[in-house]
Amino acid sequence: DIQMTQSPSSLSASVGDRVTISCRASQSIGSFLHWYQQKPGKAPKLLIYAASSLESGVPSRFSGSRSGTDYTLTIGSLQPEDFATYYCQQTYSTLYTFGPGTEVDIK
Amino acid sequence: EVQLVESGGGLVKPGGSLRLSCAASGFTFSTYTMNWVRQAPGKGLEWVASISYIDNFIHYADSVKGRFTVSRDNAKNSLSLQMKSLRAEDTAVYYCASLGFGFDYWGMGTLVTVSS
Numbered sequence: 001d002i003q004m005t006q007s008p009s010s011l012s013a014s015v016g017d018r019v020t021i022s023c024r025a026s027q028s029i030g031s032f033l034h035w036y037q038q039k040p041g042k043a044p045k046l047l048i049y050a051a052s053s054l055e056s057g058v059p060s061r062f063s064g065s066r067s068g069t070d071y072t073l074t075i076g077s078l079q080p081e082d083f084a085t086y087y088c089q090q091t092y093s094t095l096y097t098f099g100p101g102t103e104v105d106i107k
Numbered sequence: 108e109v110q111l112v113e114s115g116g117g118l119v120k121p122g123g124s125l126r127l128s129c130a131a132s133g134f135t136f137s138t139y140t141m142n143w144v145r146q147a148p149g150k151g152l153e154w155v156a157s158i159s160y161i162d163n164f165i166h167y168a169d170s171v172k173g174r175f176t177v178s179r180d181n182a183k184n185s186l187s188l189q190m191k192s193l194r195a196e197d198t199a200v201y202y203c204a205s206l207g208f209g210f211d212y213w214g215m216g217t218l219v220t221v222s223s
Contacts, residue, residue, distance in 0.1 A: 001169075034208075034209030034210070036152075036209075036210070038152075042215075043202055043213035043214065043215055043216060044144075044152060044202075044210070044213055045213070046209045046210060046211050048209075049207075049208035049209035049211070050208055050209075053208065055208075055209070055211070085151075087151065087152055089152075089154075089209070089210070091206065091209065094157065094164070094166045095154070095166060095168065096142065096154040096157065096206075096210075097154060098144075098151060098152040098153065098154060099151075100151050101151040101152070
């Protein structure tokens with residue numbers, strides 16, 4: 001099975017900060033990597049698909065990139081509504097594993 | 108408007124069974140691979156099962172294999188998850204989600220609590 005790791009597990013940031021979250025796959029998954037945002041009590045929301053494509057309706061301050069088996073979600077300028085937990089997920093294999101999540105809270 | 112609405116959650120004793128349903132509307136359900144994802148209280152997301160749109164490919168997480176069965180009825184735009192031999196660790200909110208480019212649509216979830 002493909003394992004997904006994320007770092008950090010949590011971070012504190014201020015409005016306006018640039019935030020980066022990392023995700024690593026245990027083996028090559030190409031661009032089959034997606035990012036989700038989840039707020040408490042809500043369903044996850046797709047932000048980035050195929051490593052770097054912005055889902056329709058998602059603000060352009062969110063971006064994704066890939067280097068080998070390392071993936072990065074960047075929030076260009078953190079907004080109050082961005083405080084949430086972020087998950088990566090691979091759909092390369094048919095066991096669609098999620099990363100453990102990164103909680104972004106207010107400094 | 109795309110909608111996925113889960114139902115069937117509730118309180119069940121360990122060893123018991125429960126059947127979850129997901130009603131889909133607003134998109135061509137029959138052409139999408141559908142999934143169940145769960146989230147235990149205070150924990151992260153765990154993919155549970157998927158069923159391809161042509162029903163030929165079904166996959167399960169190791170944690171539920173042999174106990175859960177996923178099925179779909181394309182005529183009724185419906186997805187189901189039959190859960191048997193439930194354990195305390197199956198307690199979670201269960202979401203259905205469609206696979207487009209990533210899991211692009213999600214329901215609001217239904218809570219399953221396994222407790223005596």
